[in-house]
Amino acid sequence: MSDAPLVAVAHGSRDPRSAAAIHALLNAVRAERPDLDVRTAFLDLSDPRVEDVLDAVHDHGHSEAVIVPLLLGHAFHARVDVPRVASEAERRHPGFRVRTAGVLGPDQRLAGAARDRLLQAGVDSDDPELGVILAGAGSSYAPANRLVSEVAARWERENSWAGAVAAFAAAAEPDVPAAVRTLRERGARRFAIGSWFLAPGLLPDRVIGHAHDQVRDPTIAEPMADHPRLVELVLQRYTDVDRTEDLLPGSPR
Structure with missing residues (x-):
């Protein structure tokens, strides 16, 4: 899995500030791990859509991708939408494997980032x-x-x-x-x-x-966005997939 692209999947929004904040977070992830292929994707309302990103990962010759959901808890998108798009990508591309990391929460780094934003305000x-x-x-x-x-x-x-x-x-x-x-x-x-x-x-x-x-x-307080604790957490979720199969409930096997 060491060369599998990290496909970070956010919800998406019609507000351009939202996508800009997600891009800033993932630019910080890339700066921390320049060796890692990090791709930005959205479930809805923003481009690029996750389906298109997974297709591109496959078309670029990768046999595997790791989705890291940029979601704070196990609500509907984490329990239903993310497993669905992973399964559909595998059906579209036989032999292509999509593994799914855990959502960002719960984790003490989230609480720490939110508190830091309060103090910064x-x-x-x-x-x-x-x-x-x-x-x-x-x-x-x-x-x-x-x-x-x-x-x-x-x-x-x-x-x-x-x-x-x-x-x-x-x-x-x-x-x-x-x-x-x-x-x-x-x-x-x-x-x-x-x-x-x-x-x-x-x-x-x-x-x-x-x-x-x-x-x-x-x-x-400002949103957590590209706080260093979030950068660390995204990379940790990606790394954890090597040790624990499909951490998100409902993920395809």
């Missing part, structure tokens, strides 16, 4: 009047949401803030207004929004808009 870890909202996309798959809530709960234990809670842009509760009410009840007078997003886009903008509707001058 000017958050004080010793501010007892600060309420921190860790904002994620939200999913109908409860374990994906629980991961975000667990990170926020750990932040609350480890910092001297009034509190830290998760909030979601869609498909899950609480939303940002509910999170603000919870934190005010705990004594928060100032607010910061942490980002459980890889890239800018519609859902992060929705969170930011709700935050500005609810509180005055919230501190807004």
Whole structure:
């Protein structure tokens, strides 16, 4: 597997900032591993599409590819879409093998990257009047949401803030207004929004808009994007495929 291209698969977005952030992350991966063939792909809404990238890997003479899903949890895209495109590529190209690494979460490096972005935005870890909202996309798959809530709960234990809670842009509760009410009840007078997003886009903008509707001058952290911890994590997921077959549940054998 040592020469198999790494095909990094992100969700995709109509917002060009999202694709630009994914490209920046993968450029950082390439800089860290210049010997590795790293290819960018998207499930939807952005180009190049993952099906086309896998076809190109095969057409360039490779017998194998490794998908690394740039997804933060095991929600629908990880459980259904990624295994589907891998299986379809193998059916299109008999003898071509597509192996699938694990999604990025859960991993302490994600929480570390999100916290670093908060600190870079000017958050004080010793501010007892600060309420921190860790904002994620939200999913109908409860374990994906629980991961975000667990990170926020750990932040609350480890910092001297009034509190830290998760909030979601869609498909899950609480939303940002509910999170603000919870934190005010705990004594928060100032607010910061942490980002459980890889890239800018519609859902992060929705969170930011709700935050500005609810509180005055919230501190807004940037998405994790090309944080060095994310670079390390992407490469770790690729390397892990050598040791553990098909880490993503439902992947083709």
